[in-house]
Amino acid sequence: MMFSRAEAIQRIIDTPFQVCMIGGGATGSGCALDGALRGLKTVILEGTDFGSGASSASTKLIHGGLRYLQQGLAEVDFEQFRLVKTALRERRSMMANAPHLSRTLRICVPCRSSWDLFYYRIGLKMYDWLSGNSRLSGSSFADRRASLAKMRRLRADGLQGTVSYSDGQFDDARYSLALVQSAAQSGAEVLNHASVIGFEKNLSGKVIAANVFDRISGRSFKVNAQVFVNATGAVSDHIRQLANPQAEPRLQPSKGVHLLLPLPADFGVEALLIPHTEDGRLIFAIPWMNRLLVGTTDTSSDPAGEMVVNRGEAEYLLRHLNRYINPQFRLEEVVSATAGLRPLVQPVKLSQTKQISRDYEIETQSESGLISIMGGKWTVYRAMAEDTINTVETRLMGRVTPCKTRSFRLFGAEDEPDRLVEQLMKAYPLSLSVADHLVRKYGSFAACVLEPCREDSGLLYPIADGALPIRAEVVYCVRQEMAASVEDVLARRLGLQFFDWNLALKAAPVVAGILAQELEWNRSTERNALDEYVTLIENFQEKIRRFDAAEERTAK
Ligand SMILES: Cc1cc2nc3c(=O)[nH]c(=O)nc-3n(C[C@H](O)[C@H](O)[C@H](O)COP(=O)(O)OP(=O)(O)OC[C@H]3O[C@@H](n4cnc5c(N)ncnc54)[C@H](O)[C@@H]3O)c2cc1C
Numbered sequence: 123m124m125f126s127r128a129e130a131i132q133r134i135i136d137t138p139f140q141v142c143m144i145g146g147g148a149t150g151s152g153c154a155l156d157g158a159l160r161g162l163k164t165v166i167l168e169g170t171d172f173g174s175g176a177s178s179a180s181t182k183l184i185h186g187g188l189r190y191l192q193q194g195l196a197e198v199d200f201e202q203f204r205l206v207k208t209a210l211r212e213r214r215s216m217m218a219n220a221p222h223l224s225r226t227l228r229i230c231v232p233c234r235s236s237w238d239l240f241y242y243r244i245g246l247k248m249y250d251w252l253s254g255n256s257r258l259s260g261s262s263f264a265d266r267r268a269s270l271a272k273m274r275r276l277r278a279d280g281l282q283g284t285v286s287y288s289d290g291q292f293d294d295a296r297y298s299l300a301l302v303q304s305a306a307q308s309g310a311e312v313l314n315h316a317s318v319i320g321f322e323k324n325l326s327g328k329v330i331a332a333n334v335f336d337r338i339s340g341r342s343f344k345v346n347a348q349v350f351v352n353a354t355g356a357v358s359d360h361i362r363q364l365a366n367p368q369a370e371p372r373l374q375p376s377k378g379v380h381l382l383l384p385l386p387a388d389f390g391v392e393a394l395l396i397p398h399t400e401d402g403r404l405i406f407a408i409p410w411m412n413r414l415l416v417g418t419t420d421t422s423s424d425p426a427g428e429m430v431v432n433r434g435e436a437e438y439l440l441r442h443l444n445r446y447i448n449p450q451f452r453l454e455e456v457v458s459a460t461a462g463l464r465p466l467v468q469p470v471k472l473s474q475t476k477q478i479s480r481d482y483e484i485e486t487q488s489e490s491g492l493i494s495i496m497g498g499k500w501t502v503y504r505a506m507a508e509d510t511i512n513t514v515e516t517r518l519m520g521r522v523t524p525c526k527t528r529s530f531r532l533f534g535a536e537d538e539p540d541r542l543v544e545q546l547m548k549a550y551p552l553s554l555s556v557a558d559h560l561v562r563k564y565g566s567f568a569a570c571v572l573e574p575c576r577e578d579s580g581l582l583y584p585i586a587d588g589a590l591p592i593r594a595e596v597v598y599c600v601r602q603e604m605a606a607s608v609e610d611v612l613a614r615r616l617g618l619q620f621f622d623w624n625l626a627l628k629a630a631p632v633v634a635g636i637l638a639q640e641l642e643w644n645r646s647t648e649r650n651a652l653d654e655y656v657t658l659i660e661n662f663q664e665k666i667r668r669f670d671a672a673e674e675r676t677a678k
Contacts, residue, residue: 127313127338127604134311135343139165141514142332142347144318144361147177148294148500150353151301152507152527158308159526160511162518165345166302166310167334169317171610173298175355177500178614179429179462181380181406181418184217184224184290184501186210188395189404191249205481207252209501214256216501217290220300220532222539222565226258227291227408230273230392232446234280238397239263242285249287258288274388277448286392291408294500295614296563299603301503303533314604321350321365327489329365338606349514352494356425356463365490372485372496375424375463379431380417381439382458382620383451385409396442405442413457413621416443423463430665431459457622459666467497482506484513491517504528534565542568550575550582559590563616564598571598586629591616596633600640608633608655623659630655 141157143150146168157164168174186206194202217224231246233239246261262285269284270276276284306312315337322331322344332345352361356375363369393408401420408415416439436453444450467483482498495510508525515522539561546557550572560568571594575581581594599605599615611633612626613619619626630652638648 127315127336127606130311130313130604131316131336131339131343134165134313134345137163137165137311137346139163139311139345139347140518141165141349141351141511142167142345143351143353144332145169145175145353145355146172146298146302146312146314147175147353147355148173148298148301148503149355149495149498149506149510150351151298151305152503153351153353153495153510154305154310154312155301155308155530156504156507156511156525156527157514158305158310159530160515160523162511162514164305164310165347166305166312167316167318167332167345168312168314169337169354171314171607171614172302172312172604173295173614176462176464177298177355178295179378179380179460180294180500181378181408182291182294182410182415183227183406183408184213184292186213186249186252186289186501187499188245188249191245191252195245195248201481203252206249207254208505209499210249210253210256212502212505213258213290215504215528216292219527219530220292220297220535220565222535222542222561223297223300223532224290224292226288228259228286228288228392229395229406229408230264230269230284230286231395231397232269232273232276232284233282233397236282239282239285242397246285246287258290261285261287273390273392273394275386275390275447276394277446290501291393291410292500293411293562293617295617297500297532299614300532300534300565303603304530307533312604314610315606318361318364321490321492323490328491349517350492351510351514352492353510355465358465358494358496360425362485362487362492362494365492366487369487372467372483373425374422374466374468376466377421377423377427377429377461377463378418379435379439379459379461380415381431381436381456382410382460382622383414383416383455384457385412385414389414394446396446399442400438405439407443407447411617411621416440420464425463428665429461429463430662431461432665433668435461436666453666456666457624458620458626459662460620464499465497482509484510486513486517493517534567537566539565542566545569546572552582556590556592560592560595563595567602570602571595574598585616585618585632586625589618589621589625589629591618591629593632593636596636597640600637605637606641608637608651609658611637612655619659623663627656627659630659 140163143154143166146166154166186209190202231242250260265283317335318332320333321329359371396405485494498506512522542561543557605611634652
């Protein structure tokens, strides 16, 4: 559904837009889809790649937020209950609108005291109750023996039993892309690697155009729109200050990291929630695409900082995981890791980021007219977008038209995933795991991915020995999903970088070769693209191995 970047840029330059979204993560893309469905002339400008910020570095849970429920109970704070209830309602829409990208996940809480058992049984019943009609499947208790039978890796010492409950799990990077594709299909223009670097204003000080730098071609151009929406997540203050240099900072970004470990065959299907940690937060160990995703941390962070995982952070997560798991995981077993910044809005001065609410706020700068949507979390992206577009429409037309996103099936979500897998296996010589992988990534467009294989059967080969993704996917990602770098392909579109850094390094030359062919790169551009990717991954690997006393302290 997407077009070439050069054509997209020309159309964007030539069009006067009603609304311009700055930032193509969950928030900006969600807003663009909502705006386009209401008939607004809409454009998304994404500075790096769609979903490359926090939106692909999450814990991949579509959840009400157990921790906010705990805070609500501890502080008798009804606002926290309201947040949980809203998120639980959104959880249902988010899962129903993209079944190929989401699923129900059972999460198990190991309890080592009678108090914990009582607390989690009551707390999770309350979570069930708050879910109302949006309930997935109710919470349940298992005694010690039954718990150890279903989760054979669980440490037996001190264990009294477990309480399990359900939440949603999703492919955050592909969900982000599906929002962009849905927005494009609904009439929005979309562009990645296009950074907003400044604004132009009219005589009364209102922003009327954005100056944009295209990182791929190196050229700059202007985008005209009646309303600009700042959806740049953790760096929102920078855009707010570009529009008004006197704007007070509002964001307190918080860094969160995840590790990916080999998934032990006997781990079981449920995720593990680690209820007691040194800093009072919850840590999850979640089966995810045949890996164990472990996270997360929560440390105040500079948005200009490098988004890598340092050894202190990795050791913090492993230390907590190993208190509940047997045999223990070692640092050397980490196959990949991710880091991202939560875009927390600071209401008052608070010292710990984990105390700041995950609620969101829409701000309109009175002079420049810039609208900023700040805070929130993935699960409530749709509600955030609805409120933002209501604000945009009120500015543009003095009234609000009905929002259409609550039950809008996203790009690729038209068919039932299991049926699609069967169809693919009938039409092409694919293993069940490859067919399933394709449907889980592209939904009903999986058949389009495979179309060029009719002419060139070599495209059915994996991009590296031992990897699920096939070469045809790279072609599709360039032609239809605006992938422009090795990282765009391996990190967000195929997910191999999160699955295994070493496997991603093995696949990188093949990916660079296909990119070169599709984008007509010369040899030196191809070599540079490959070198850039290898350096990126080696830097991740080096940071996680290196001991740094200062970073170690930050992680604690
Ligand atoms: C570790 C971690 C775990 C999380 N886990 C969960 C979870 O399990 N469930 C959940 O619901 N939520 C979770 N969240 C929260 C959720 O991921 C975020 O709230 C959400 O992704 C924010 O989306 P966003 O679009 O606002 O920000 P981002 O995804 O960061 O997007 C902002 C975009 O703006 C772009 N941008 C920046 N500057 C410019 C510019 N000048 N011009 C153009 N574009 C620009 C960036 O490149 C970026 O792509 C988690 C967050 C973190 C960090």
